Amino acid sequence: VQGDDAAVRHAVILAGGAGTRLWPASRRSRPKQFLALGGDETLLAATVRRARGAATGDVVVVTAADQVDLVRAGAPGVSIVAEPVARNTAAALGLAAVHLLARDPDAVIGAMPADHHIADEAGWARVVERAFAVAERGDATCTIGIVPTRADTGFGYLELGASREAELGVPGVRAVARFVEKPDAETAAGYLAGGRHLWNAGMFFVRARRLLDDIGRFLPATAAGLDVVAAALKEGPAAAAAEAARIYPGLPAVSIDHGVMEKASPVLTVPGDFGWSDIGSWAALAELRTSADGGNTVIGDGVIVDGEGNLVVAEDGVIAVVGCSDLVVVRSGDAVLVIPRARSQDVRRAVEALTARHLERFL
Amino acid sequence: VQGDDAAVRHAVILAGGAGTRLWPASRRSRPKQFLALGGDETLLAATVRRARGAATGDVVVVTAADQVDLVRAGAPGVSIVAEPVARNTAAALGLAAVHLLARDPDAVIGAMPADHHIADEAGWARVVERAFAVAERGDATCTIGIVPTRADTGFGYLELGASREAELGVPGVRAVARFVEKPDAETAAGYLAGGRHLWNAGMFFVRARRLLDDIGRFLPATAAGLDVVAAALKEGPAAAAAEAARIYPGLPAVSIDHGVMEKASPVLTVPGDFGWSDIGSWAALAELRTSADGGNTVIGDGVIVDGEGNLVVAEDGVIAVVGCSDLVVVRSGDAVLVIPRARSQDVRRAVEALTARHLERFL
Numbered sequence: 001v002q003g004d005d006a007a008v009r010h011a012v013i014l015a016g017g018a019g020t021r022l023w024p025a026s027r028r029s030r031p032k033q034f035l036a037l038g039g040d041e042t043l044l045a046a047t048v049r050r051a052r053g054a055a056t057g058d059v060v061v062v063t064a065a066d067q068v069d070l071v072r073a074g075a076p077g078v079s080i081v082a083e084p085v086a087r088n089t090a091a092a093l094g095l096a097a098v099h100l101l102a103r104d105p106d107a108v109i110g111a112m113p114a115d116h117h118i119a120d121e122a123g124w125a126r127v128v129e130r131a132f133a134v135a136e137r138g139d140a141t142c143t144i145g146i147v148p149t150r151a152d153t154g155f156g157y158l159e160l161g162a163s164r165e166a167e168l169g170v171p172g173v174r175a176v177a178r179f180v181e182k183p184d185a186e187t188a189a190g191y192l193a194g195g196r197h198l199w200n201a202g203m204f205f206v207r208a209r210r211l212l213d214d215i216g217r218f219l220p221a222t223a224a225g226l227d228v229v230a231a232a233l234k235e236g237p238a239a240a241a242a243e244a245a246r247i248y249p250g251l252p253a254v255s256i257d258h259g260v261m262e263k264a265s266p267v268l269t270v271p272g273d274f275g276w277s278d279i280g281s282w283a284a285l286a287e288l289r290t291s292a293d294g295g296n297t298v299i300g301d302g303v304i305v306d307g308e309g310n311l312v313v314a315e316d317g318v319i320a321v322v323g324c325s326d327l328v329v330v331r332s333g334d335a336v337l338v339i340p341r342a343r344s345q346d347v348r349r350a351v352e353a354l355t356a357r358h359l360e361r362f363l
Numbered sequence: 364v365q366g367d368d369a370a371v372r373h374a375v376i377l378a379g380g381a382g383t384r385l386w387p388a389s390r391r392s393r394p395k396q397f398l399a400l401g402g403d404e405t406l407l408a409a410t411v412r413r414a415r416g417a418a419t420g421d422v423v424v425v426t427a428a429d430q431v432d433l434v435r436a437g438a439p440g441v442s443i444v445a446e447p448v449a450r451n452t453a454a455a456l457g458l459a460a461v462h463l464l465a466r467d468p469d470a471v472i473g474a475m476p477a478d479h480h481i482a483d484e485a486g487w488a489r490v491v492e493r494a495f496a497v498a499e500r501g502d503a504t505c506t507i508g509i510v511p512t513r514a515d516t517g518f519g520y521l522e523l524g525a526s527r528e529a530e531l532g533v534p535g536v537r538a539v540a541r542f543v544e545k546p547d548a549e550t551a552a553g554y555l556a557g558g559r560h561l562w563n564a565g566m567f568f569v570r571a572r573r574l575l576d577d578i579g580r581f582l583p584a585t586a587a588g589l590d591v592v593a594a595a596l597k598e599g600p601a602a603a604a605a606e607a608a609r610i611y612p613g614l615p616a617v618s619i620d621h622g623v624m625e626k627a628s629p630v631l632t633v634p635g636d637f638g639w640s641d642i643g644s645w646a647a648l649a650e651l652r653t654s655a656d657g658g659n660t661v662i663g664d665g666v667i668v669d670g671e672g673n674l675v676v677a678e679d680g681v682i683a684v685v686g687c688s689d690l691v692v693v694r695s696g697d698a699v700l701v702i703p704r705a706r707s708q709d710v711r712r713a714v715e716a717l718t719a720r721h722l723e724r725f726l
Contacts, residue, residue, distance in 0.1 A: 024683075301725075303716040305709075317697035318725045320387075320713035323706045324690070331699050334680035336692065338701055343686045346668075350683035353666040362664075362681045 007106045007207070009132050011051035012096040013078075014202075015044055015063040015071060015114035016086050020351045020363070021281055024335035025315065028363055033114035034070055037279050038288065044114045048075040050121055054110060054128045060100065061114065062092045082241070084248040089202075090259040091222055091251045094215050095244065097208040098230045107208040108135050111256070116201065117288060119275025127272040128205075130170045135205035137168050140266040141214070142205040143176065145198025147273040151188035154280060154345075156181055156200040156257065158269055168268075176269050179262040198271055200257060201278070214264045222259075225251050282328040282337075283344040286311035302329075311341060335362045370471045370570070372495050374414035375459040376441075377565075378407055378426040378434060378477035379449050383714045383726070384644055387698035388678065391726055396478035397433055400642050401651065407477045411438040413484055417473060417491045423463065424477065425455045445604070447611040452565075453622040454585055454614045457578050458607065460571040461593045470571040471498050474619070479564065480651060482638025490635040491568075493533045498568035500531050503629040504577070505568040506539065508561025510636040514551035517643055517708075519544055519563040519620065521632055531631075539632050542625040561634055563620060564641070577627045585622075588614050645691040645700075646707040649674035665692075674704060698725045 018031045026032040033044040041049070044061070051059045058079050063071050065082040072080065081096050093111050100107040110132055118124045127144055134142035145158040161175030179200065183191060191197035206214075216223035225247040232243035252259075261267055279285050289297050289311075296304045300314030302321070309326040312319045319329050328344055330337045337350060354362055381394045389395040396407040404412070407424075414422045421442050426434050428445040435443065444459050456474050463470040473495055481487045490507055497505035508521040524538030542563065546554060554560035569577075579586035588610040595606035615622075624630055642648050649660050652674075659667045663677030665684070672689040675682050682692050691707055693700045700713060717725055 301722055303713060303720055303722065305712045305716050314699070317699065318717065318722055319699040319701070320717060322700075322702040322709055322713050324701055324703065327687070327701065329699065329701050331694070336677070336680065336682040336694050336699055337685075338682070338687055338690065338692050339685040340687065346685055349668045350666060350685050353668050354681065354683060357666055359664060359666065359681055 007108045007136050008057035008104055009055050009108050009110060010057040010100050010104070010208075011055040011059045012093060012100075012109050012111045013044070013047055013051060013059065013061045013114045014089055014092055014111060015061050015067070016083060016089075016092055017113070017115055018064070018086065021345075021347055022279070022285070023347050023351055023363065024330060024337050025313065025332040027333075030070070031067070031115070032279070034074060037285055038117040042074050043117060043279070044071065044074050046118070047112060047114050047116070048078055050118065050124060051110070051112065054125055054132070057104065057107065058100065060096050062096045084245045086253070087248060087251045088253040089256040090215065090219055090254045091225075091248070093204075093256050094212060094222055094226045095229065097211050098226050098233065099240075101208045101212070102230065102233045105209070108132060109204075109206055109208050109211060110135075111202075111204045111206075113202050113278070115279070117275075117277045117279055119277075119288075121274070123274035124272065124276075127270050127274065128203075130173065130270045131203070131205040133170050134164075134168055134173050134268050134270065135207060137170070138164070138266070138268060139207065139210065140268050141210070141261060141264055142173070143261070143267060143269045144201055144203040144205075144272045145176075145269040146201045146276045147271055148192050148197065148199050151185065151192045152199070153182055153185055153188050155278075157183065157191055157197040158200050160196045160198065160269070164268055170270070173268050173270050176267040179257065198269065199276075201272075201276055202257065204256065204261065211260075214260050218263045219252065219254065219259050222251050222254075281344040282311055282313075282330065282339070282347070283341050285313075286328070286341060309341065370469045370499050371420035371467055372418050372471050372473060373420040373463050373467070373571075374418040374422045375456060375463075375472050375474045376407070376410055376414060376422065376424045376477045377452055377455055377474060378424050378430070379446060379452075379455055380476070380478055381427070381449065384708075384710055385642070385648070386710050386714055386726065387693060387695040387700050388676065390696075393433070394430070394478070395642070397430075397437060400648055401480040405437050406480060406642070407434065407437050409481070410475060410477050410479070411441055413481065413487060414473070414475065417488055417495070420467065420470065421463065423459050425459045447608040449616070450611060450614045451616040452619040453578065453582055453617045454588075454611070456567075456619050457575060457585055457589045458592065460574050461589050461596065462603075464571045464575070465593065465596045468572070471495060472567075472569055472571050472574060473498075474565075474567045474569075476565050476641070478642070480638075480640045480642055482640075482651075484637070486637030487635065487639075490633050490637065491566075493535065493633045494566070494568040496533050497527075497531055497536050497631050497633065498570060500533070501527070501629070501631060502570065502573065503631050504573070504624060504627055505536070506624070506630060506632045507564055507566040507568075507635045508539075508632040509564045509639045510634055511555050511560065511562050514548060514555045515562070516545055516548055516551050518641075520546065520554055520560040521563050523559045523561065523632070527631055533633070536631050536633050539630040542620065561632065562639075564635075564639055565620065567619065567624065574623075577623050581626045582615065582617065582622050585614050585617075644707040645674055645676075645693065645702070645710070646704050648676075649691070649704060672704065
């Protein structure tokens with residue numbers, strides 16, 4: 001389903017995240033995308049590798065200025081767009097679009113987070129191929145909606161509209177009737193049973209020109225700032241960086257989902273079912289890596305005596321757990337976390353307590 | 364109650380222990396006596412300090428040959444008697460007695476483990492003074508029996524006999540009717556209620572000559588070996604060390620309690636109530652160091668959110684515990700232990716599991 005006009009497909013990897021949900025493995029100085037949570041590769045390196053297979057043009061990584069060196073070391077050869085400060089994904093994706101448009105007026109962008117895990121990479125590649133094709137042919141924004149496997153309340157959902165297969169010649173493509181905020185448990189169970197809702201996984205495929213037009217329509221302050229950067233870019237990358245440093249702090253911090261996609265039209269989606277996980281908690285990692293050893297998952301050197309359902313992660317050294325079940329125990333660098341698996345959304349409570357006790361040096 | 368004949372009182376500190384009950388803080392290369400579990404000092408350093416206050420002669424530390432450097436560094440200035448291999452306390456104490464007798468034929472020994480904690484040091488000193496006096500005047504072995512504070516099944520007990528106060532002029536001294544092995548829970552509860560049983564804390568006060576005579580009577584093979592060392596000692600310490608290296612591996616490994624004291628007569632005791640703990644488990648340490656913070660005890664940098672009754676020990680780095688109670692979490696060097704406080708006697712299970720998984724390097 002290669003696009004008729006054969007526009008060049010560029011991957012934009014959003015690597016600005018600085019979450020604390022996987023503390024102590026993720027730190028301020030080493031966010032989740034720089035961790036090898038899925039196996040041997042860092043999540044960023046795996047994302048870049050997949051992106052290189054899907055893109056016909058550039059692979060651009062948008063990241064925080066103070067993480068450029070980490071990206072360069074972990075993903076050699078990518079183009080890097082540095083954000084002077086973090087201003088969420090609308091500004092980040094807009095900044096990448098400005099840079100790509102300057103060298104390719106017909107650029108098509110496939111935007112994807114740097115910190116997700118994909119189990120079935122061939123399946124992912126097939127779906128991405130379709131989403132790129134939709135972005136080219138339909139002059140629309142195309143998302144990838146993940147077929148839900150549980151009634152999760154931690155994600156936004158896409159409500160499916162009419163099929164657009166016949167019109168676009170792309171298998172599975174549907175209109176997005178609306179974006180739905182994170183639901184409560186009952187609503188999520190209804191979505192799972194109903195089969196008309198997909199998880200919004202933050203992957204968007206769109207022509208760069210159209211993206212910037214949409215930003216201009218829904219986020220005019222962001223667009224005005226990006227225009228200044230685009231003008232400076234004609235004088236070279238140094239001038240653009242200087243203008244970005246000047247205007248970026250004043251941009252609104254808003255997500256591309258909330259700021260643009262929920263309002264834009266048409267938005268289409270290609271459903272995907274390729275073992276996707278955002279590894280949004282230690283419990284999610286445990287599900288990803290479950291071993292056969294009594295339901296315990298041990299990453300690194302660890303022993304578990306009289307216990308099951310534990311996740312033990314020893315980045316170095318060893319962890320011994322005796323007589324405990326359904327516990328998460330993580331040792332990473334200078335910090336150890338112990339939390340029940342069912343409470344792994346509450347890692348932020350540990351982060352808050354460390355902050356309150358003036359122990360931020362461990363964050 | 365200084366002894367009438369003013370014999371010189373020597374302290375013999377038994378520092379040969381290599382237990383694993385406080386793993387991962389205690390390791391093969393750093394047994395419990397080298398840990399600062401009671402506060403800022405190591406248990407050995409605190410024992411030496413107390414011993415120096417109580418002894419009028421030498422302070423001798425008996426330790427394993429491969430721990431001589433640790434002792435020298437941790438307790439500068441003590442006399443060190445090195446055991447070529449570990450052969451339990453009867454041989455260790457006998458070897459120390461041989462060395463002391465060579466320079467003081469009237470030596471009185473106060474033997475004490477290196478790895479116990481004493482909260483009330485002044486109270487300890489008063490009781491030790493009495494025990495030394497009994498050893499001198501009564502030509503008997505005098506133990507210190509700890510007044511029990513709970514129905515503990517982890518200790519041997521001393522059953523009290525008749526008072527010997529009038530005869531010896533030492534307050535509180537009683538005959539030991541018999542040594543009792545570790546009791547079951549019901550028996551221990553009866554001991555606690557009855558008031559006629561004391562904990563055997565492994566502290567013995569006896570003339571060196573009498574101790575060697577008792578060893579000769581009850582452990583003739585040990586005595587024969589020690590005689591060889593004693594003879595060699597007349598030619599100097601190097602000759603004695605060479606003979607010890609030769610004969611020591613052949614000596615029976617038996618405790619002074621079981622091998623000698625349970626059979627010797629008379630054995631007397633002075634009851635003591637000075638905040639004694641052998642810190643035989645992480646739970647015991649938690650009792651020793653309990654803080655006011657919701658019943659949690661935190662040693663080092665740690666935060667506890669939504670939990671109580673936890674013991675958190677971070678020798679370095681930080682430990683965060685969220686949503687757990689009555690748990691022991693210890694981080695020491697390259698190892699982390701997580702175990703319910705009520706199961707802290709089962710640390711050996713972790714040690715066994717590490718051994719089975721060929722992870723002995725962490726022991």
